[in-house]
Amino acid sequence: MSNVGLIIEERAANIGNFMVGRLLPFSQKRSVGPFVFIDHMGPAKMKDYENLDVPPHPHIGLSTLTYLFEGSIMHRDSMGVAMEIQPGAVNWMTAGKGVTHSERTPEYLRHSEKSMHGLQIWVALPKELEDCEPSFSHVEAADIPHWEEEGVSYKLIAGTLFDRKSAVPVHSPLYFLEIKNKEAASINIGEHLFGESALYILEGSIHSDGENYEPKHILIANDATLCSFDMAPNTTVYIFGGNAFPEERYIHWNFVSSDKEKIEAAKQAWKAQTFPKVPGETEFVPLPVYKAK
Template identity: 70%
Template sequence: MSNIKLIIEERPANIGNFMVGRLLPFREKRMVGPFSFIDHMGPAAMNDHENLDVPPHPHIGLSTLTFLFEGEITHKDSLGSDVVIKPGQVNWMTSGSGIVHSERTPEYLRHSDKMLHGLQIWVALPKDLEQMEPEFFHVEGTDIPAWEQDGVAIKLIAGEAFGRKSPVPVYSPLYFLELKSTRRQKVNIGDYLFGESALYILDGAIESDGHIFEPRQILIANDAKLCEFTMHENTSVYIFGGEAFPEERFIYWNFVASDKELIEKAKQKWIEQSFKPVPGETGFVPLPDPIRNIKH
Protein backbone atom coordinates (compact mmCIF):
# COMPACT_ATOMS: atom_id res chain seq x y z
CA MET A 1 0.00 0.00 0.00
CA SER A 2 1.31 3.43 -0.88
CA ASN A 3 2.63 5.64 1.89
CA ILE A 4 1.61 8.78 -0.02
CA LYS A 5 -1.61 10.22 1.39
CA LEU A 6 -1.83 13.41 -0.67
CA ILE A 7 -0.05 15.03 -3.60
CA ILE A 8 -0.14 18.84 -3.66
CA GLU A 9 0.73 20.67 -6.88
CA GLU A 10 2.34 24.08 -6.66
CA ARG A 11 -0.21 26.87 -7.34
CA PRO A 12 0.72 30.39 -8.49
CA ALA A 13 0.24 33.25 -6.02
CA ASN A 14 1.16 36.92 -6.13
CA ILE A 15 3.10 38.57 -3.28
CA GLY A 16 3.05 42.13 -4.56
CA ASN A 17 5.30 42.39 -7.61
CA PHE A 18 6.56 38.83 -7.44
CA MET A 19 4.95 35.53 -8.39
CA VAL A 20 5.51 32.50 -6.18
CA GLY A 21 4.35 28.89 -6.12
CA ARG A 22 2.16 28.28 -3.08
CA LEU A 23 2.38 24.81 -1.56
CA LEU A 24 0.72 25.16 1.86
CA PRO A 25 -1.92 25.73 3.10
CA PHE A 26 -4.02 23.50 0.88
CA ARG A 27 -7.78 22.96 1.22
CA GLU A 28 -7.35 19.28 2.07
CA LYS A 29 -4.27 19.77 4.25
CA ARG A 30 -3.90 22.97 6.23
CA MET A 31 -0.66 22.06 8.02
CA VAL A 32 2.07 19.41 8.14
CA GLY A 33 3.20 19.13 11.76
CA PRO A 34 3.71 22.77 12.82
CA PHE A 35 4.38 23.92 9.22
CA SER A 36 1.48 26.11 8.14
CA PHE A 37 2.68 27.86 4.97
CA ILE A 38 5.26 27.25 2.23
CA ASP A 39 5.98 29.43 -0.81
CA HIS A 40 8.45 28.52 -3.54
CA MET A 41 9.93 31.78 -4.90
CA GLY A 42 11.19 31.62 -8.47
CA PRO A 43 13.50 30.84 -10.00
CA ALA A 44 13.01 34.35 -11.35
CA ALA A 45 15.38 36.30 -13.57
CA MET A 46 15.02 40.02 -12.86
CA ASN A 47 16.55 42.73 -15.03
CA ASP A 48 18.17 45.97 -13.93
CA HIS A 49 14.85 47.68 -13.19
CA GLU A 50 13.00 44.75 -11.59
CA ASN A 51 13.38 44.21 -7.85
CA LEU A 52 11.74 42.39 -4.97
CA ASP A 53 9.92 44.96 -2.86
CA VAL A 54 7.65 43.69 -0.11
CA PRO A 55 6.89 46.70 2.13
CA PRO A 56 6.47 46.42 5.91
CA HIS A 57 3.82 43.90 6.93
CA PRO A 58 2.99 42.25 10.28
CA HIS A 59 3.00 38.69 11.61
CA ILE A 60 1.73 37.07 14.81
CA GLY A 61 1.82 33.51 16.17
CA LEU A 62 4.55 32.03 13.99
CA SER A 63 8.19 31.83 13.00
CA THR A 64 9.24 32.54 9.41
CA LEU A 65 12.10 30.66 7.77
CA THR A 66 13.73 32.03 4.61
CA PHE A 67 16.12 29.76 2.72
CA LEU A 68 17.55 30.87 -0.64
CA PHE A 69 19.00 28.82 -3.48
CA GLU A 70 19.95 31.88 -5.57
CA GLY A 71 19.92 35.65 -5.09
CA GLU A 72 19.86 37.92 -2.05
CA ILE A 73 17.17 39.61 0.06
CA THR A 74 17.53 42.45 2.56
CA HIS A 75 15.45 41.72 5.66
CA LYS A 76 14.54 44.60 7.99
CA ASP A 77 12.23 44.29 10.99
CA SER A 78 10.76 46.20 13.91
CA LEU A 79 13.42 44.79 16.26
CA GLY A 80 15.99 46.80 14.29
CA SER A 81 17.39 43.79 12.39
CA ASP A 82 18.94 44.73 9.04
CA VAL A 83 20.44 41.64 7.36
CA VAL A 84 21.10 40.46 3.81
CA ILE A 85 20.27 36.79 3.43
CA LYS A 86 22.33 34.85 0.89
CA PRO A 87 22.04 31.30 -0.46
CA GLY A 88 22.48 28.58 2.15
CA GLN A 89 21.88 30.88 5.11
CA VAL A 90 18.77 30.82 7.30
CA ASN A 91 16.72 33.80 8.41
CA TRP A 92 14.52 32.75 11.36
CA MET A 93 12.11 35.41 12.58
CA THR A 94 9.71 34.63 15.43
CA SER A 95 6.76 37.00 15.53
CA GLY A 96 5.15 35.90 18.79
CA SER A 97 2.87 38.72 19.91
CA GLY A 98 3.76 40.75 16.84
CA ILE A 99 6.56 41.82 14.50
CA VAL A 100 6.73 43.87 11.31
CA HIS A 101 9.27 43.31 8.52
CA SER A 102 10.12 44.21 4.94
CA GLU A 103 11.88 42.18 2.23
CA ARG A 104 13.67 43.91 -0.63
CA THR A 105 16.40 43.45 -3.19
CA PRO A 106 19.63 44.80 -1.62
CA GLU A 107 20.59 48.31 -2.75
CA TYR A 108 23.79 47.10 -4.44
CA LEU A 109 21.81 44.74 -6.72
CA ARG A 110 18.90 47.01 -7.62
CA HIS A 111 20.43 48.30 -10.88
CA SER A 112 21.83 45.01 -12.20
CA ASP A 113 20.42 41.76 -13.61
CA LYS A 114 19.88 39.12 -10.89
CA MET A 115 18.17 35.87 -9.97
CA LEU A 116 15.94 35.07 -7.01
CA HIS A 117 15.04 31.54 -5.97
CA GLY A 118 14.20 30.09 -2.57
CA LEU A 119 11.66 28.89 -0.03
CA GLN A 120 9.69 30.93 2.47
CA ILE A 121 8.12 28.94 5.26
CA TRP A 122 5.88 29.62 8.24
CA VAL A 123 6.06 27.48 11.37
CA ALA A 124 3.21 27.97 13.83
CA LEU A 125 4.13 28.49 17.47
CA PRO A 126 2.86 26.27 20.31
CA LYS A 127 -0.18 27.72 22.08
CA ASP A 128 1.79 28.69 25.21
CA LEU A 129 4.33 30.64 23.10
CA GLU A 130 1.98 32.36 20.64
CA GLN A 131 2.34 35.63 22.53
CA MET A 132 6.07 35.41 23.28
CA GLU A 133 8.38 38.36 22.68
CA PRO A 134 9.48 38.58 19.04
CA GLU A 135 12.99 37.39 18.11
CA PHE A 136 15.24 37.28 15.05
CA PHE A 137 18.16 34.95 14.28
CA HIS A 138 20.42 34.78 11.23
CA VAL A 139 22.34 31.51 10.82
CA GLU A 140 25.32 31.16 8.47
CA GLY A 141 25.27 28.31 5.98
CA THR A 142 28.53 26.96 7.38
CA ASP A 143 26.78 26.43 10.76
CA ILE A 144 24.05 24.19 9.31
CA PRO A 145 24.76 20.49 10.01
CA ALA A 146 25.70 18.77 6.73
CA TRP A 147 26.87 15.21 6.07
CA GLU A 148 26.72 12.37 3.57
CA GLN A 149 24.80 9.19 4.29
CA ASP A 150 24.50 6.23 1.90
CA GLY A 151 25.46 8.38 -1.06
CA VAL A 152 23.03 11.21 -0.25
CA ALA A 153 24.17 14.69 0.84
CA ILE A 154 21.98 15.83 3.75
CA LYS A 155 21.56 19.19 5.49
CA LEU A 156 19.53 19.69 8.66
CA ILE A 157 18.31 23.24 8.04
CA ALA A 158 16.10 23.40 11.16
CA GLY A 159 15.01 21.17 14.01
CA GLU A 160 16.34 17.77 15.05
CA ALA A 161 16.82 14.52 13.12
CA PHE A 162 19.44 11.81 12.59
CA GLY A 163 20.73 12.46 16.12
CA ARG A 164 21.74 15.99 15.06
CA LYS A 165 20.39 19.44 15.91
CA SER A 166 20.33 22.61 13.80
CA PRO A 167 21.35 25.90 15.50
CA VAL A 168 18.08 27.46 14.30
CA PRO A 169 16.12 28.00 17.57
CA VAL A 170 12.81 26.22 16.93
CA TYR A 171 10.01 26.06 19.51
CA SER A 172 8.43 22.66 18.91
CA PRO A 173 9.62 19.20 17.75
CA LEU A 174 10.19 19.48 13.99
CA TYR A 175 12.67 18.94 11.15
CA PHE A 176 13.46 20.59 7.83
CA LEU A 177 15.95 18.62 5.73
CA GLU A 178 17.67 18.99 2.36
CA LEU A 179 18.61 15.79 0.49
CA LYS A 180 20.69 15.86 -2.70
CA SER A 181 21.78 12.92 -4.83
CA THR A 182 23.95 12.96 -7.95
CA ARG A 183 23.09 9.36 -8.86
CA ARG A 184 20.07 7.11 -8.68
CA GLN A 185 19.78 6.17 -5.04
CA LYS A 186 17.32 4.36 -2.80
CA VAL A 187 16.59 6.30 0.40
CA ASN A 188 15.06 4.95 3.58
CA ILE A 189 14.99 7.53 6.36
CA GLY A 190 11.76 6.68 8.15
CA ASP A 191 13.64 5.66 11.30
CA TYR A 192 14.91 9.24 11.64
CA LEU A 193 11.58 11.05 11.23
CA PHE A 194 8.55 11.56 13.47
CA GLY A 195 5.10 13.11 13.52
CA GLU A 196 3.63 14.27 10.21
CA SER A 197 5.98 14.41 7.24
CA ALA A 198 6.03 15.78 3.70
CA LEU A 199 8.52 15.86 0.84
CA TYR A 200 8.96 18.69 -1.68
CA ILE A 201 10.73 17.95 -4.98
CA LEU A 202 12.84 20.89 -6.14
CA ASP A 203 14.87 19.26 -8.95
CA GLY A 204 15.00 15.84 -10.58
CA ALA A 205 12.47 13.15 -9.68
CA ILE A 206 11.68 10.46 -7.14
CA GLU A 207 10.00 7.08 -7.40
CA SER A 208 7.65 5.63 -4.81
CA ASP A 209 5.53 2.50 -5.13
CA GLY A 210 6.14 2.38 -8.89
CA HIS A 211 5.12 6.01 -9.49
CA ILE A 212 7.45 8.80 -10.64
CA PHE A 213 7.02 12.27 -9.12
CA GLU A 214 8.64 15.39 -10.53
CA PRO A 215 9.37 18.99 -9.39
CA ARG A 216 6.85 21.41 -7.91
CA GLN A 217 4.93 18.77 -5.99
CA ILE A 218 4.64 18.12 -2.26
CA LEU A 219 4.05 14.50 -1.26
CA ILE A 220 2.47 14.09 2.17
CA ALA A 221 3.11 10.77 3.90
CA ASN A 222 0.56 8.57 5.61
CA ASP A 223 3.25 7.53 8.07
CA ALA A 224 6.63 9.27 8.46
CA LYS A 225 8.10 6.00 9.70
CA LEU A 226 7.58 4.49 6.24
CA CYS A 227 9.53 7.18 4.41
CA GLU A 228 11.22 5.19 1.64
CA PHE A 229 11.73 6.27 -1.98
CA THR A 230 14.24 6.27 -4.84
CA MET A 231 15.93 9.51 -5.87
CA HIS A 232 16.83 9.85 -9.54
CA GLU A 233 20.20 11.29 -10.52
CA ASN A 234 20.68 15.04 -9.87
CA THR A 235 17.68 15.27 -7.56
CA SER A 236 17.09 17.71 -4.69
CA VAL A 237 14.27 17.24 -2.20
CA TYR A 238 13.22 18.97 1.02
CA ILE A 239 11.59 16.98 3.81
CA PHE A 240 9.69 18.81 6.53
CA GLY A 241 7.44 17.83 9.38
CA GLY A 242 7.14 17.23 13.07
CA GLU A 243 4.64 16.89 15.88
CA ALA A 244 1.20 18.33 15.11
CA PHE A 245 -0.43 20.61 17.67
CA PRO A 246 -3.49 19.40 19.57
CA GLU A 247 -5.36 22.64 18.78
CA GLU A 248 -6.56 23.93 15.42
CA ARG A 249 -4.76 26.93 13.90
CA PHE A 250 -6.54 29.75 12.11
CA ILE A 251 -4.84 31.76 9.36
CA TYR A 252 -5.82 35.21 8.18
CA TRP A 253 -3.38 36.98 5.88
CA ASN A 254 -0.03 36.98 7.80
CA PHE A 255 -1.58 36.07 11.14
CA VAL A 256 -1.64 32.57 12.64
CA ALA A 257 -3.33 31.80 15.97
CA SER A 258 -5.20 29.15 17.93
CA ASP A 259 -7.73 31.83 18.97
CA LYS A 260 -9.59 33.94 16.40
CA GLU A 261 -9.71 36.79 18.92
CA LEU A 262 -5.92 37.17 18.69
CA ILE A 263 -6.28 37.58 14.93
CA GLU A 264 -9.06 40.16 15.32
CA LYS A 265 -6.87 42.17 17.69
CA ALA A 266 -3.92 42.00 15.29
CA LYS A 267 -6.12 43.14 12.38
CA GLN A 268 -7.30 46.16 14.36
CA LYS A 269 -3.78 46.93 15.50
CA TRP A 270 -2.54 46.94 11.90
CA ILE A 271 -5.44 49.13 10.74
CA GLU A 272 -4.49 51.60 13.49
CA GLN A 273 -0.79 51.24 12.58
CA SER A 274 0.08 50.67 16.24
CA PHE A 275 2.56 47.83 15.65
CA LYS A 276 6.15 48.86 16.30
CA PRO A 277 7.50 50.21 12.98
CA VAL A 278 10.51 49.07 10.95
CA PRO A 279 13.33 51.65 11.34
CA GLY A 280 14.08 53.48 8.10
CA GLU A 281 10.97 52.20 6.29
CA THR A 282 7.93 54.15 5.17
CA GLY A 283 4.80 52.75 3.66
CA PHE A 284 3.15 49.42 4.46
CA VAL A 285 1.08 46.60 3.03
CA PRO A 286 -2.57 47.39 3.83
CA LEU A 287 -4.83 44.84 5.50
CA PRO A 288 -6.69 42.80 2.86
CA ASP A 289 -10.44 43.09 2.49
CA PRO A 290 -11.65 42.94 6.13
CA ILE A 291 -14.73 40.88 5.17
CA ARG A 292 -12.49 38.01 4.05
CA ASN A 293 -13.03 34.98 6.26
CA ILE A 294 -10.41 33.55 8.55
CA LYS A 295 -9.22 30.24 7.12
CA HIS A 296 -9.65 27.06 9.10
Protein backbone atom coordinates (compact mmCIF):
# COMPACT_ATOMS: atom_id res chain seq x y z
CA MET A 1 0.00 0.00 0.00
CA SER A 2 1.21 3.50 -0.78
CA ASN A 3 2.62 5.54 2.08
CA VAL A 4 0.81 8.61 0.70
CA GLY A 5 -2.42 8.78 2.67
CA LEU A 6 -3.78 12.06 1.31
CA ILE A 7 -2.90 14.57 -1.42
CA ILE A 8 -3.75 18.23 -0.84
CA GLU A 9 -3.65 20.67 -3.77
CA GLU A 10 -3.20 24.42 -3.38
CA ARG A 11 -6.44 26.40 -3.40
CA ALA A 12 -6.58 30.11 -4.24
CA ALA A 13 -7.26 32.46 -1.29
CA ASN A 14 -7.25 36.24 -0.94
CA ILE A 15 -5.39 37.85 1.99
CA GLY A 16 -6.39 41.43 1.20
CA ASN A 17 -4.67 42.74 -1.90
CA PHE A 18 -2.64 39.60 -2.53
CA MET A 19 -3.59 36.12 -3.74
CA VAL A 20 -2.04 33.05 -2.13
CA GLY A 21 -2.25 29.28 -2.46
CA ARG A 22 -3.89 27.81 0.65
CA LEU A 23 -2.53 24.39 1.68
CA LEU A 24 -3.61 23.93 5.29
CA PRO A 25 -6.10 23.62 6.89
CA PHE A 26 -7.95 21.20 4.61
CA SER A 27 -11.37 19.67 5.14
CA GLN A 28 -9.95 16.14 5.47
CA LYS A 29 -6.78 17.17 7.31
CA ARG A 30 -6.92 20.14 9.66
CA SER A 31 -3.32 19.88 10.84
CA VAL A 32 -0.03 17.99 10.52
CA GLY A 33 1.56 17.63 13.94
CA PRO A 34 1.44 21.17 15.38
CA PHE A 35 1.26 22.78 11.90
CA VAL A 36 -2.26 24.18 11.44
CA PHE A 37 -1.96 26.64 8.55
CA ILE A 38 0.25 27.02 5.45
CA ASP A 39 -0.07 29.63 2.69
CA HIS A 40 2.13 29.63 -0.42
CA MET A 41 2.66 33.31 -1.33
CA GLY A 42 3.39 33.88 -5.02
CA PRO A 43 5.49 33.68 -7.00
CA ALA A 44 4.30 37.14 -7.98
CA LYS A 45 5.86 39.96 -9.99
CA MET A 46 4.64 43.28 -8.64
CA LYS A 47 4.68 46.57 -10.53
CA ASP A 48 6.09 49.80 -9.13
CA TYR A 49 2.58 50.73 -7.94
CA GLU A 50 1.76 47.29 -6.45
CA ASN A 51 2.69 46.43 -2.88
CA LEU A 52 1.94 43.87 -0.20
CA ASP A 53 -0.16 45.60 2.44
CA VAL A 54 -1.68 43.49 5.20
CA PRO A 55 -2.81 46.02 7.85
CA PRO A 56 -2.69 45.26 11.58
CA HIS A 57 -4.54 42.07 12.48
CA PRO A 58 -4.58 39.92 15.65
CA HIS A 59 -3.46 36.42 16.62
CA ILE A 60 -3.77 34.21 19.69
CA GLY A 61 -2.57 30.70 20.55
CA LEU A 62 0.01 30.21 17.80
CA SER A 63 3.44 31.01 16.43
CA THR A 64 3.82 32.39 12.91
CA LEU A 65 6.75 31.33 10.73
CA THR A 66 7.51 33.46 7.68
CA TYR A 67 10.03 32.10 5.18
CA LEU A 68 10.74 33.83 1.86
CA PHE A 69 12.26 32.53 -1.38
CA GLU A 70 12.15 35.95 -3.05
CA GLY A 71 11.25 39.48 -2.01
CA SER A 72 11.07 41.28 1.29
CA ILE A 73 8.43 41.95 3.97
CA MET A 74 8.48 44.53 6.74
CA HIS A 75 6.97 43.11 9.93
CA ARG A 76 5.69 45.45 12.64
CA ASP A 77 3.91 44.32 15.78
CA SER A 78 2.36 45.47 19.05
CA MET A 79 5.51 44.50 20.95
CA GLY A 80 7.28 47.35 19.16
CA VAL A 81 9.24 45.08 16.83
CA ALA A 82 9.98 46.38 13.31
CA MET A 83 11.90 43.75 11.35
CA GLU A 84 12.47 43.27 7.63
CA ILE A 85 12.64 39.66 6.50
CA GLN A 86 14.57 38.67 3.39
CA PRO A 87 14.99 35.32 1.58
CA GLY A 88 16.36 32.47 3.67
CA ALA A 89 15.80 34.12 7.05
CA VAL A 90 13.00 33.29 9.50
CA ASN A 91 10.60 35.58 11.32
CA TRP A 92 9.07 33.67 14.25
CA MET A 93 6.36 35.43 16.23
CA THR A 94 4.64 33.75 19.17
CA ALA A 95 1.22 35.32 19.74
CA GLY A 96 0.37 33.61 23.03
CA LYS A 97 -2.41 35.50 24.79
CA GLY A 98 -2.62 38.09 22.01
CA VAL A 99 -0.56 40.13 19.56
CA THR A 100 -1.25 42.45 16.62
CA HIS A 101 1.01 42.81 13.58
CA SER A 102 1.17 44.15 10.03
CA GLU A 103 3.04 42.88 6.97
CA ARG A 104 3.95 45.30 4.21
CA THR A 105 6.37 45.93 1.38
CA PRO A 106 9.33 47.89 2.86
CA GLU A 107 9.29 51.62 2.10
CA TYR A 108 12.41 51.53 -0.08
CA LEU A 109 10.77 49.01 -2.45
CA ARG A 110 7.30 50.53 -2.69
CA HIS A 111 7.97 52.49 -5.89
CA SER A 112 9.98 49.90 -7.81
CA GLU A 113 9.21 46.58 -9.48
CA LYS A 114 9.60 43.65 -7.11
CA SER A 115 8.97 39.93 -6.60
CA MET A 116 7.25 38.09 -3.78
CA HIS A 117 7.48 34.36 -3.09
CA GLY A 118 7.45 32.45 0.18
CA LEU A 119 5.60 30.49 2.82
CA GLN A 120 3.47 31.75 5.70
CA ILE A 121 2.99 29.08 8.38
CA TRP A 122 1.11 28.87 11.68
CA VAL A 123 2.22 26.46 14.39
CA ALA A 124 -0.19 25.83 17.27
CA LEU A 125 1.10 26.23 20.80
CA PRO A 126 0.91 23.55 23.49
CA LYS A 127 -2.14 24.07 25.69
CA GLU A 128 -0.05 25.25 28.65
CA LEU A 129 1.54 28.00 26.50
CA GLU A 130 -1.56 29.30 24.74
CA ASP A 131 -1.76 32.25 27.16
CA CYS A 132 1.97 33.02 27.31
CA GLU A 133 3.38 36.50 26.78
CA PRO A 134 3.93 37.38 23.09
CA SER A 135 7.49 37.19 21.77
CA PHE A 136 9.40 37.65 18.52
CA SER A 137 12.58 36.11 17.12
CA HIS A 138 14.45 36.75 13.87
CA VAL A 139 17.00 34.20 12.63
CA GLU A 140 19.28 35.19 9.77
CA ALA A 141 19.74 32.86 6.80
CA ALA A 142 23.39 32.21 7.72
CA ASP A 143 22.30 30.91 11.13
CA ILE A 144 19.93 28.25 9.76
CA PRO A 145 21.60 24.78 9.80
CA HIS A 146 22.43 23.72 6.25
CA TRP A 147 24.55 20.94 4.81
CA GLU A 148 25.05 18.79 1.72
CA GLU A 149 25.08 15.00 1.34
CA GLU A 150 25.64 13.16 -1.94
CA GLY A 151 24.87 16.25 -4.00
CA VAL A 152 21.63 17.01 -2.12
CA SER A 153 21.28 20.23 -0.09
CA TYR A 154 19.46 20.22 3.24
CA LYS A 155 18.32 23.11 5.41
CA LEU A 156 16.70 22.64 8.84
CA ILE A 157 14.56 25.77 8.99
CA ALA A 158 12.89 24.96 12.31
CA GLY A 159 12.88 22.19 14.88
CA THR A 160 15.17 19.23 15.52
CA LEU A 161 16.20 16.50 13.08
CA PHE A 162 19.32 14.44 12.22
CA ASP A 163 20.85 15.40 15.59
CA ARG A 164 20.72 19.01 14.40
CA LYS A 165 18.70 21.86 15.90
CA SER A 166 17.51 25.09 14.30
CA ALA A 167 17.94 28.37 16.18
CA VAL A 168 14.22 29.10 15.74
CA PRO A 169 12.77 28.86 19.30
CA VAL A 170 9.92 26.40 18.75
CA HIS A 171 7.63 25.32 21.59
CA SER A 172 7.01 21.62 20.84
CA PRO A 173 8.75 18.71 19.06
CA LEU A 174 8.60 19.47 15.30
CA TYR A 175 10.64 19.81 12.12
CA PHE A 176 10.55 21.92 8.97
CA LEU A 177 13.17 20.73 6.47
CA GLU A 178 14.11 21.97 3.00
CA ILE A 179 15.63 19.52 0.50
CA LYS A 180 16.98 20.71 -2.87
CA ASN A 181 18.88 18.99 -5.63
CA LYS A 182 20.30 19.66 -9.10
CA GLU A 183 20.75 16.06 -10.24
CA ALA A 184 18.30 13.18 -9.77
CA ALA A 185 18.51 11.78 -6.26
CA SER A 186 16.99 9.14 -3.98
CA ILE A 187 16.00 10.22 -0.48
CA ASN A 188 15.34 7.89 2.46
CA ILE A 189 15.01 9.75 5.78
CA GLY A 190 12.09 7.98 7.43
CA GLU A 191 14.19 6.68 10.33
CA HIS A 192 14.77 10.30 11.42
CA LEU A 193 11.17 11.52 11.28
CA PHE A 194 8.59 11.37 14.05
CA GLY A 195 4.96 12.16 14.71
CA GLU A 196 2.79 13.18 11.78
CA SER A 197 4.61 14.12 8.59
CA ALA A 198 3.92 15.72 5.23
CA LEU A 199 5.86 16.72 2.14
CA TYR A 200 5.26 19.88 0.09
CA ILE A 201 6.58 20.05 -3.48
CA LEU A 202 7.58 23.60 -4.39
CA GLU A 203 9.22 22.88 -7.75
CA GLY A 204 10.27 19.89 -9.82
CA SER A 205 8.69 16.52 -9.08
CA ILE A 206 9.11 13.38 -7.02
CA HIS A 207 8.43 9.69 -7.63
CA SER A 208 7.19 7.46 -4.83
CA ASP A 209 5.42 4.09 -4.69
CA GLY A 210 5.09 3.99 -8.47
CA GLU A 211 3.47 7.44 -8.70
CA ASN A 212 4.76 10.83 -9.89
CA TYR A 213 3.83 13.94 -7.91
CA GLU A 214 4.01 17.51 -9.23
CA PRO A 215 4.43 20.96 -7.58
CA LYS A 216 1.89 22.78 -5.42
CA HIS A 217 0.78 19.63 -3.62
CA ILE A 218 1.17 18.41 -0.05
CA LEU A 219 1.51 14.65 0.41
CA ILE A 220 0.41 13.41 3.83
CA ALA A 221 2.29 10.31 4.97
CA ASN A 222 0.51 7.30 6.40
CA ASP A 223 3.70 6.49 8.31
CA ALA A 224 6.49 9.08 8.69
CA THR A 225 9.05 6.32 9.29
CA LEU A 226 8.57 5.08 5.71
CA CYS A 227 9.54 8.39 4.09
CA SER A 228 11.47 7.59 0.90
CA PHE A 229 11.17 9.06 -2.59
CA ASP A 230 13.09 9.89 -5.77
CA MET A 231 13.64 13.54 -6.73
CA ALA A 232 13.74 14.61 -10.37
CA PRO A 233 16.53 17.09 -11.24
CA ASN A 234 16.08 20.64 -9.92
CA THR A 235 13.45 19.76 -7.34
CA THR A 236 12.72 21.52 -4.05
CA VAL A 237 10.58 19.94 -1.33
CA TYR A 238 9.72 20.78 2.27
CA ILE A 239 9.12 18.07 4.84
CA PHE A 240 7.30 19.19 7.96
CA GLY A 241 5.56 17.67 10.92
CA GLY A 242 6.03 16.58 14.51
CA ASN A 243 4.08 15.42 17.52
CA ALA A 244 0.36 16.16 17.43
CA PHE A 245 -1.31 17.61 20.52
CA PRO A 246 -3.78 15.48 22.50
CA GLU A 247 -6.43 18.23 22.31
CA GLU A 248 -8.17 19.45 19.17
CA ARG A 249 -7.24 22.92 17.93
CA TYR A 250 -10.02 25.26 16.81
CA ILE A 251 -9.38 27.97 14.23
CA HIS A 252 -11.48 31.05 13.59
CA TRP A 253 -9.93 33.63 11.28
CA ASN A 254 -6.50 34.41 12.84
CA PHE A 255 -7.27 32.83 16.20
CA VAL A 256 -6.12 29.34 17.26
CA SER A 257 -6.98 27.71 20.57
CA SER A 258 -7.91 24.48 22.30
CA ASP A 259 -10.73 26.47 23.96
CA LYS A 260 -13.60 27.88 21.89
CA GLU A 261 -14.39 30.40 24.65
CA LYS A 262 -10.92 31.95 24.24
CA ILE A 263 -11.56 32.36 20.53
CA GLU A 264 -14.90 34.01 21.23
CA ALA A 265 -13.26 36.37 23.74
CA ALA A 266 -10.58 37.27 21.16
CA LYS A 267 -13.26 38.02 18.56
CA GLN A 268 -15.02 40.39 20.93
CA ALA A 269 -11.74 42.04 21.94
CA TRP A 270 -10.85 42.68 18.31
CA LYS A 271 -14.31 44.07 17.59
CA ALA A 272 -13.89 46.44 20.55
CA GLN A 273 -10.31 47.23 19.44
CA THR A 274 -8.90 46.41 22.87
CA PHE A 275 -6.07 44.30 21.44
CA PRO A 276 -2.62 45.94 21.75
CA LYS A 277 -1.87 48.35 18.90
CA VAL A 278 1.00 48.39 16.41
CA PRO A 279 2.94 51.62 17.05
CA GLY A 280 2.55 54.11 14.22
CA GLU A 281 -0.30 52.24 12.49
CA THR A 282 -3.94 53.32 12.52
CA GLU A 283 -5.48 50.90 10.01
CA PHE A 284 -6.78 47.48 11.00
CA VAL A 285 -8.38 44.47 9.35
CA PRO A 286 -12.04 44.17 10.47
CA LEU A 287 -13.24 40.89 11.94
CA PRO A 288 -14.73 39.04 8.95
CA VAL A 289 -18.38 38.04 8.92
CA TYR A 290 -18.76 34.50 7.65
CA LYS A 291 -21.97 33.51 5.90
CA ALA A 292 -23.82 30.55 7.35
CA LYS A 293 -23.49 27.45 5.21
